[in-house]
Amino acid sequence: MSNRKGIFAGDDPFAITRRWLDEASAREPSDPNAAALATVDETGMPNLRVILVKAIEDDAVVFFTNYESRKGREIAVHPKVALNFHWKSLERQVRIRGRVERETPQASDAYYRSRALGSRIGAWASRQSQPLASKAALLKAVARAQAEHGLNPSRPPFWGGFRVTPLEFEFWAAGEFRLHDRFRWERASPGADWKISRLNP
Template identity: 60%
Template sequence: MTDRTDIFAGDDPFEIARRWLAEATETELNDPNAMALSTVDADGLPNVRMVLLKDITDDAFWFYTNYDSVKGQELQGAGKAAIVLHWKSLRRQLRVRGTVTRDDGPEADAYYASRSLKSRLGAWASKQSRPLSSRTALMAEVAKMTARHGTNPPRPPFWGGFRINPVEIEFWADGAFRLHDRFVWRREDPDKAWEITRLNP
């Protein structure tokens, strides 16, 4: 596509996404990897919340959470999700839709081990998305988990990674007079070639 130049240039959407994230890391004040994650429940009712993107590999976007949380259950139930990263400093956004797979293998173990001790213990203590009587009760649970697991807690069996394998990736950049630039990469499934289309703003 002849006019896909500058920030949109490249033959690999994952490489473009990594480049945009690296640029955002230099310009965003807080959490350049913050993304809105959209799921649906069993009735098809949408749900969205902010989570942190942890990696962009050559075929997927990765994040980590509690498998028993609402988002964890919805991700596993539907097997599909969408994310958007919006960088105000760059006036850009990245949208992704695709299939979701759970990953609780070595990558999840390594990421869990890299987190601070308090975050690792917090993952054990929090029954994410379920009712909580008070913050005091939560801190008591943290203390109990600290006593049980010490300074090297293993990764909880209910906590780990999800990977989104995209069937659609859209790159959006702000344009004068709201004449934005949008390029969408689409494929029927992860084994097929990408088709690239410029979209109207």
């Protein structure tokens, strides 16, 4: 299969991504699970921001956000995204493209409960991506959320996870003289067989 050895070895792109993330976790100075997340707006204009990937499951990649944020609204209209991990310390990247849907309320609740209280309150206080008059206004919203929701806040209905089901992965590793190694994994639909091709750098 196009000489897929060493760091590229394996039959499961989710397992390879987890393995690379583990290796990055030992090397990166911070946030090895940070990935750029691309969406498109209603005119087709792309949008890109960094999020933290919280799980690479057997068939999905999960992150959490505010459903009413710009990304949340864009995903609601166009439920397809691209993700890109770039690990400078490893000189590798993983590209992922796929469909996206909301995480189950139960799984979002479980993750929300695992967060620090300040972050749980912050999720209530921030109308993510909306204009904000001042930092003081945000701190006031935090105090209000604290008073209202106390020490055991429930998950805000506008905050939770998204599950990306990839239809494509690309594993990239830097090579000498820019002769990089690239392998693309593609499938027509979730559950279908993967087609793997080596790409020119």
